[in-house]
Amino acid sequence: VKSFLSAYKPNFVTTIVYMLQQTEYRTRYYLKWLWRTHDFARVQTRGRLDMTTAAKALVFGAWALTFFVVAIGAYLVYYGLNSGDNTFLAFVGLFAIFSLPFVVAHLLLIPTWLGKFFIITPMRGRQDVIAHGIFTSHKWKKIAVAGSFGKTTMKQILATVLGEGKKVAFTEANLNTSVAHYRFAKSLTGKEEVLIVEYGEYVPGDISGFNTTFRPDIGIITGLNEAHLENFGTLEASADNILSLAEFVGEAGTYINGDSEKLVMRSPNEATTYNNKEVDGWKISSIRVNTQKTSFTMKKANKTIKASSSLVGKHNVGPLAMAAALASNLGLDKKQIESGLAKTEPYEHRMKPEMRKGHVLVIDDTYNGNIDGVRVGVEFLSDINAKRKIYVTPGLVEQGKRSQAVHQELGQLVGKVADMVVLMKNSATEDIKVGLKKSKFKGKLMEIDDPLHFYTNLDQITVSGDVVLMQNDWTDAYH
Amino acid sequence: MKKVAVIFGSRSAEHDVSVVTAINAVISPMKLASGYQPIPVYIDKQGHWYSDKSLGNIEFFTTGDVKQKLSKMKRINISLNDGLKLIKPAMARDQAIDMVFPATHGTFGEDGSLMGLLRMADVPFVGCDMQAAAVAMDKGLTKIVTEAYGLQGPEYVLFSDRDYGEDPKAVHERLAKLKFPLFVKPTHLGSSIAITRVENIKQLENAIELALHYDNGLIVEEAVPNLIEVTVPVMGNDEPVTALVEEALKKDADFFDFQTKYMQGGKKGKGKSGGKNTYSRLPADISKDLYKKSEEMALAAYKAIGASGIARVDLLIDSKKNTVYLNEINPLPGSLYAHNWKKAGVSGVDLVTKLLEYAQDYYNKQKKLETVFDTNYLAQF
Numbered sequence: 080v081k082s083f084l085s086a087y088k089p090n091f092v093t094t095i096v097y098m099l100q101q102t103e104y105r106t107r108y109y110l111k112w113l114w115r116t117h118d119f120a121r122v123q124t125r126g127r128l129d130m131t132t133a134a135k136a137l138v139f140g141a142w143a144l145t146f147f148v149v150a151i152g153a154y155l156v157y158y159g160l161n162s163g164d165n166t167f168l169a170f171v172g173l174f175a176i177f178s179l180p181f182v183v184a185h186l187l188l189i190p191t192w193l194g195k196f197f198i199i200t201p202m203r204g205r206q207d208v209i210a211h212g213i214f215t216s217h218k219w220k221k222i223a224v225a226g227s228f229g230k231t232t233m234k235q236i237l238a239t240v241l242g243e244g245k246k247v248a249f250t251e252a253n254l255n256t257s258v259a260h261y262r263f264a265k266s267l268t269g270k271e272e273v274l275i276v277e278y279g280e281y282v283p284g285d286i287s288g289f290n291t292t293f294r295p296d297i298g299i300i301t302g303l304n305e306a307h308l309e310n311f312g313t314l315e316a317s318a319d320n321i322l323s324l325a326e327f328v329g330e331a332g333t334y335i336n337g338d339s340e341k342l343v344m345r346s347p348n349e350a351t352t353y354n355n356k357e358v359d360g361w362k363i364s365s366i367r368v369n370t371q372k373t374s375f376t377m378k379k380a381n382k383t384i385k386a387s388s389s390l391v392g393k394h395n396v397g398p399l400a401m402a403a404a405l406a407s408n409l410g411l412d413k414k415q416i417e418s419g420l421a422k423t424e425p426y427e428h429r430m431k432p433e434m435r436k437g438h439v440l441v442i443d444d445t446y447n448g449n450i451d452g453v454r455v456g457v458e459f460l461s462d463i464n465a466k467r468k469i470y471v472t473p474g475l476v477e478q479g480k481r482s483q484a485v486h487q488e489l490g491q492l493v494g495k496v497a498d499m500v501v502l503m504k505n506s507a508t509e510d511i512k513v514g515l516k517k518s519k520f521k522g523k524l525m526e527i528d529d530p531l532h533f534y535t536n537l538d539q540i541t542v543s544g545d546v547v548l549m550q551n552d553w554t555d556a557y558h
Numbered sequence: 559m560k561k562v563a564v565i566f567g568s569r570s571a572e573h574d575v576s577v578v579t580a581i582n583a584v585i586s587p588m589k590l591a592s593g594y595q596p597i598p599v600y601i602d603k604q605g606h607w608y609s610d611k612s613l614g615n616i617e618f619f620t621t622g623d624v625k626q627k628l629s630k631m632k633r634i635n636i637s638l639n640d641g642l643k644l645i646k647p648a649m650a651r652d653q654a655i656d657m658v659f660p661a662t663h664g665t666f667g668e669d670g671s672l673m674g675l676l677r678m679a680d681v682p683f684v685g686c687d688m689q690a691a692a693v694a695m696d697k698g699l700t701k702i703v704t705e706a707y708g709l710q711g712p713e714y715v716l717f718s719d720r721d722y723g724e725d726p727k728a729v730h731e732r733l734a735k736l737k738f739p740l741f742v743k744p745t746h747l748g749s750s751i752a753i754t755r756v757e758n759i760k761q762l763e764n765a766i767e768l769a770l771h772y773d774n775g776l777i778v779e780e781a782v783p784n785l786i787e788v789t790v791p792v793m794g795n796d797e798p799v800t801a802l803v804e805e806a807l808k809k810d811a812d813f814f815d816f817q818t819k820y821m822q823g824g825k826k827g828k829g830k831s832g833g834k835n836t837y838s839r840l841p842a843d844i845s846k847d848l849y850k851k852s853e854e855m856a857l858a859a860y861k862a863i864g865a866s867g868i869a870r871v872d873l874l875i876d877s878k879k880n881t882v883y884l885n886e887i888n889p890l891p892g893s894l895y896a897h898n899w900k901k902a903g904v905s906g907v908d909l910v911t912k913l914l915e916y917a918q919d920y921y922n923k924q925k926k927l928e929t930v931f932d933t934n935y936l937a938q939f
Contacts, residue, residue, distance in 0.1 A: 437900050437901065438901075466903070536906075539905060540906070541900070542903045543903070
């Protein structure tokens with residue numbers, strides 16, 4: 080009853096506008112959230128509504144609609160009860176008031192559709208034309224990075240290594256939409272030598288559109304998996320979208336992550352692959368991984384590069400080696416490349432280690448969102464020594480119909496290496512537990528109702544010498 | 559889901575320390591432990607009882623006007639019939655309590671008074687029972703009981719305000735047997751309140767005057783030379799275990815007063831300094847032999863006073879003589895000494911969970927004891 084009544088609380092309006100914002104005004108995700116949510120009082124737990132102009136307009140519109148419906152409903156009730164045989168009208172009035180939250184929540188989509196159709200889409204079209212004009216105005220070496228996972232890390236590694244010998248500009252953080260590309264283009268001065276742009280995958284055909292705007296010379300594809308199945312329906316559709324980058328730059332300009340099996344089997348034969356064994360004729364050896372750094376040696380003919388990076392985990396060897404090989408091709412010398420590799424460091428929320436008080440190492444990999452990232456995390460945990468290995472996750476989002484299988488696989492992978500597993504309770508929890516059971520997990524299992532309390536009190540579950548790997552994050556949109 | 563009342567605050571000089579213990583060391587981890595729901599129960603400095611969810615957040619006590627916030631909150635009563643119940647005002651539903659986690663320090667709580675109340679309510683509670691708590695919180699009684707078990711402490715003299723008032727000369731004659739430097743301590747106060755180190759008769763007289771303002775019982779004991787001060791957290795009922803032997807590092811002052819302990823970082827390096835000043839070494843840098851002796855002394859003292867659940871035993875080591883002396887026993891260490899347990903391999907959640915399990919075991923064992931039986935005693939009247 081309490082949950083049901085939460086739809087009638089005054090903050091319901093800001094809650095639904097907040098969720099429109101959280102789902103980036105995408106109808107499908109918003110409706111999925113709306114239809115599965117029972118308690119609207121427990122939605123804004125991770126954040127608060129950002130009062131943008133659009134948000135203010137929607138909040139105002141929702142309240143105006145609310146007052147209008149309540150007034151009409153109240154009038155109908157009054158009229159129905161006081162005018163003889165019109166009891167039916169009283170019921171209509173009551174029903175209108177009763178169903179108000181659900182009507183408002185759905186009607187609010189109409190202005191978002193109108194806004195998209197009349198304002199956003201035409202504006203994006205104009206921005207693409209402007210960005211295309213800027214990107215083709217100079218003879219830059221242009222590198223595009225695409226893939227289901229690992230794009231931002233790859234981009235940052237490239238920017239750091241190439242930056243030792245070239246003037247490099249790159250898209251910030253994980254901003255990878257056409258708007259981000261437009262803003263990036265506007266920020267260019269013309270003095271840059273290398274541009275690196277990250278491609279996101281949101282709808283079929285978007286990467287092809289990015290190619291048309293950016294016109295890259297080199298394409299790096301970091302991997303393929305089920306991370307965006309909810310958007311693409313099938314892995315093939317996702318692969319077609321991503322591999323349109325390879326089609327655009329041609330096989331000679333394409334670098335493919337050789338450790339991503341699903342990608343390799345669908346990739347053009349002549350593309351250059353990179354992994355922790357070889358890249359573009361460079362042989363990789365002497366790999367060392369610990370909780371502080373990763374090191375390895377690369378050899379090609381009479382050239383040797385000794386790499387050392389603060390990025391942790393064996394999975395980083397391939398991308399680091401690929402960046403070194405590309406840097407060599409672009410004319411950087413051994414000293415510059417080694418210096419660039421040494422400057423690479425973990426990025427926010429991506430396998431970022433932090434030694435906390437009481438000698439507890441926490442690896443923040445909460446931006447991971449796919450099963451390949453889980454494999455990487457599990458491989459890292461099995462490679463290191465720790466008093467206890469603690470794995471924390473809410474599960475993976477956007478797994479579509481494969482959610483059950485993916486989460487059971489997650490449980491099986493984690494159950495083999497972790498001494499303790501902490502699950503943020505949600506729809507994926509039971510499947511992960513099935514996986515843990517299959518792996519004959521004998522450690523301690525904790526299920527958490529309040530993730531915020533858990534994350535702010537992580538030190539309450541740890542002891543000295545523990546390593547905690549936190550992977551994946553569910554924003555309010557997924558609860 | 560067991561409802562656990564976490565009782566804290568109270569009429570004590572250590573009221574504020576208790577707030578931190580309750581919220582950071584008990585309520586926060588208990589929220590993560592499965593099977594237990596913490597219910598904050600706060601006793602203010604005037605002795606009024608409150609229970610509200612907001613009292614479980616440290617911000618309640620660290621921001622704004624606490625008194626004003628409390629004035630808007632309804633006080634509660636407690637019922638001891640058929641277990642412990644929180645009787646809430648007006649329309650609010652009364653709250654039945656399954657277990658209690660006492661988190662008070664010092665007077666009107668840790669000293670055994672709260673435990674007596676909980677015994678009357680017939681509810682399982684964490685930590686030492688009434689008798690052990692009362693003995694531990696009285697430095698004189700601790701001396702008497704542990705000496706009876708053959709545990710060695712520094713030479714001392716025990717007297718009351720009445721003794722000193724009636725015949726100060728006789729007290730000074732007894733004190734003359736002790737060798738300076740001496741420590742003058744109120745027997746019932748914790749957190750080093752009104753403890754003074756004295757080097758001569760004049761200082762001794764002043765220190766006694768000062769201490770008698772705070773307590774009606776005093777203990778004067780010899781300072782241990784070549785001192786290494788260590789503390790040992792202990793946990794358990796019949797088979798207690800120790801955490802790590804922790805060494806207090808010397809500051810300019812020769813002992814920790816309240817300011818040093820809680821305001822400047824304290825023995826464990828917490829407080830407003832943000833932990834920058836570390837005043838302890840964990841584990842203690844002492845010989846294996848002394849380490850073992852310290853653990854043994856701590857366990858023996860814990861058992862001697864009949865402690866259960868948790869306590870912390872403070873020891874004094876004469877490093878030249880290689881001798882360990884018992885100093886005092888703290889039946890509810892500040893913040894449960896969770897930092898030490900954590901280093902010893904017990905997380906905050908595990909610590910709280912274990913203590914609740916010990917509480918239930920202790921309660922079950924006590925319930926098996928016969929306390930009433932039928933007699934025909936009244937028939938003769």
